[in-house]
Amino acid sequence: MQLARVIETSAAVAATRSRTAKTALLADTLREAAQGGDPRLTEVVADYLAGVLPQRTVGVGYRGLSALPDPAEESTLEVLEVDAALESLRGLAGSGSAAARSAAVGALFVRATGDEQRWLVGLITGELRQGAGDGVLMPAIAQAADVPEVLVRRAVMLAGYAGPVARAALDGGAEALEEIRLEVGRPLRPMLAGSEPDVGAALAAASGAEVALDAKLDGIRLQAHLDRAADVPVRLFTRSLDEITDRLPEVVEAIAGLDASTAVLDGEVIALQDDGRPHPFQVTGARTASSADPATLATRTPVTTYLFDLLHLDGRDLVDEPASERWAVLQALAPGLSVERITTTDAARAQAFFDDVLAQGHEGVVVKDPQAVYAAGRRGAGWVKVKPRRTADLVVLGVEWGSGRRQGWLSNIHLAARDPESGELVMVGKTFKGMTDAILTWQTERFLALETSREGHVVHVRPEQVVEIAYDGVQTSRRYPGGIALRFARVLRYRDDKGPEEVDTLDRLK
Known part of the structure; x- marks a missing residue:
């Protein structure tokens, strides 16, 4: 199976909001992988569709992927070729490994098209967002293998990852799933x-x-x-x-x-x-x-x-x-x-x-x-x-365009508190949590009306809209100008009854 086929499914899953449609797309691709004759292919495809590396890590981060070769014009990469290349990459260690790792990255990416390069970077860095979480992948495995979903869920709990479970389900059915047990030394999913x-x-x-x-x-x-x-x-x-x-x-x-x-x-x-x-x-x-x-x-x-x-x-x-x-x-x-x-x-x-x-x-x-x-x-x-819920009224400075299921909506909001000494609005975090479809629709229209400029995927807005945020705690941060960041921030409601001059201060958050 070509990598392009997996990416095609990934894009189709990200583009639909229908859970049923996502499940069907994933199930079709898993069945196709199982027909390839190599059970390893089913495992790798399932992990890739979940946005997970079977190797978990290959020793390469953003820096190692910052200077890639020009993309290939045609798609030739096979899934198991990519898997073998990443497995080899993970094994590089010791003297000269940095140069060898750079050469291995180049050898893989020079054969990848532009879409494949972008997708592989997301996969390797853990930043792949394609809407194929457990909620649709596990029923897709059950559908593809014609086994009860409850068996798939229990097997994934004990195995930790969906890839090995997909391989067992499509290769051996319900009987193979029932043979998956807790293994000391292999982590299982936490409750x-x-x-x-x-x-x-x-x-x-x-x-x-x-x-x-x-x-x-x-x-x-x-x-x-x-x-x-x-x-x-x-x-x-x-x-x-x-x-x-x-x-x-x-x-x-x-x-x-x-x-x-x-x-x-x-x-x-x-x-x-x-x-x-x-x-x-x-x-x-x-x-x-x-x-x-x-x-x-x-x-x-x-x-x-x-x-x-x-x-x-x-x-x-x-x-x-x-x-x-x-x-x-x-x-x-x-x-x-x-x-x-x-x-x-x-x-x-x-x-x-x-x-x-x-x-x-x-x-x-x-x-x-x-x-x-x-x-x-x-x-x-x-x-x-x-837990006790802490809340703060903050003002929105900017918003990021969403991806995956949130494609076409303004999603991740940039939050600011007021510095009581200078009076300036100072960024203290971001969040995309707590937003319903209705909120996403409303805020997209609202913030486009407040737009002042754009920078990549970020829309900068006039600091007029106040939002009530719930958060679990405050920690020090070198990332944001305020020197602090909110932990687990999520939207409670937008407040039209307050103006930006009424938002909470840095001192209060500290």
């Missing part, structure tokens, strides 16, 4: 939490049943795998399934100290101050960033390990066990590492616990159903996070 605005709403959703409340820490989600028989006994993975074992030696030591031969644990790591209060998130984030140099880790702020779930222990898979059973086994295994938790039906006690967690400087709580199985990879009622 995610829904959200409620307050503790009362979270308890109301439980309809009076007993719930557990975990302290929610503003750290780094971590999945720890212990296998004493492996060459690397402890391996650590982030929620995006990236391995960061070499960046957290103190966590490796803590997991290695558990009385178990094999285990898979779910938890959080966070940097704490001497008084037990958390450092700003960036301090923890610096320990796990891809730019972190393992040689300097001894000089960095240590992190503390907190565990809140156990998915496997000494040959026993626990993902299908009730949460209460998993927690009991975890408490027996790692009492000193378990996160703070209460179990109650009492709304007053739950609120008091929430208030105490906030007083300690943490984010909030996660309300959990003690009977829930570990439903990885999607948000559901089993876990519900509750």
Whole structure:
């Protein structure tokens, strides 16, 4: 199969807003890949359609892709040729590897057309946006292989990625999917939490049943795998399934100290101050960033390990066990590492616990159903996070044209607060979250009417429109002139009752 065929499907999926049409397009291409005779082709095509590299990383970033050769006039690249080239690229290391990597990039891209070059850059850098997320790819795999979608979802949870599951489904059907099991050393998708605005709403959703409340820490989600028989006994993975074992030696030591031969644990790591209060998130984030140099880790702020779930222990898979059973086994295994938790039906006690967690400087709580199985990879009622919502009124300075499903709409808005000393409006972040189709339609018309100039995909506008933004926190930033950035900012509503002179100040955000 030619790479151009995958890109054609990618573009068609990005151009339609119909979930049914997206699923059908993906299923057709997956079937075509399966007819190629090489199961590896199905796996690679599925990963490519998901915007994922099968190799996860190939050691090349934006800088290595900044000076590409002139594109080819005709499309000749085959999918498996590209896969082999990227696999070879990943294996380059040691003396002379930089030059060899540059030559390998050139050899691949000189055969790519302009469209293929742009698509490959997006794939390699992780910036490919084509509208083929899990919500359509998993049903497409089920449709292409004529298997139940529930089997596909469970297999993807356990395998971590859709590519190997597509290969199994189209090569071996439902029977092959049922053979996919949790493997110690291979990360599985983490369970995610829904959200409620307050503790009362979270308890109301439980309809009076007993719930557990975990302290929610503003750290780094971590999945720890212990296998004493492996060459690397402890391996650590982030929620995006990236391995960061070499960046957290103190966590490796803590997991290695558990009385178990094999285990898979779910938890959080966070940097704490001497008084037990958390450092700003960036301090923890610096320990796990891809730019972190393992040689300097001894000089960095240590992190503390907190565990809140156990998915496997000494040959026993626990993902299908009730949460209460998993927690009991975890408490027996790692009492000193378990996160703070209460179990109650009492709304007053739950609120008091929430208030105490906030007083300690943490984010909030996660309300959990003690009977829930570990439903990885999607948000559901089993876990519900509750955090205090912070809001700010800010003014829009510019907007970026959307891509994929948002093609043709102005989407990502540039946000500014007022500097109380100079009176200037100063940028403090961007967001494209919280926007319905109605909001996107309205803001496209509104901001085109306020347009003052354009720069690439950015439309600069007169600073007149105020927007109410919800955000989780504020962190220092060298990216924005205000020296701060909002974390997880999302649109609540546009405010026509306020003018730009009434927006919040930098001091208030700080």
